Amino acid sequence: MDYIEKYVRPVDPEIAEAINNEELRQGRKLELIASENFVSRAVMAAQGSVMTNKYAEGYPGKRYYGGCEFVDIAESLAIE
Incomplete structure (x- = not known):
């Protein structure tokens, strides 16, 4: 994994x-x-993305904290 060598x-x-x-x-x-x-490389890359930085407790559209609109989109896509 190149990003391990480069960043870790x-x-x-x-x-x-x-x-x-x-x-x-x-x-x-x-x-x-x-x-x-x-999992595919795409899944590993997504898990290592900026989404990791976001705390998004609750369900799409019904989060306890603001600023989760893009997490809501990603989670809704995963549910589909």
């Missing part, structure tokens, strides 16, 4: 190494645990 390793090389080792482990072994599945 300079700040915390040990965490970067752990992430890289986990990626290698997942590529070598088949886990038969339903909750452990493979």
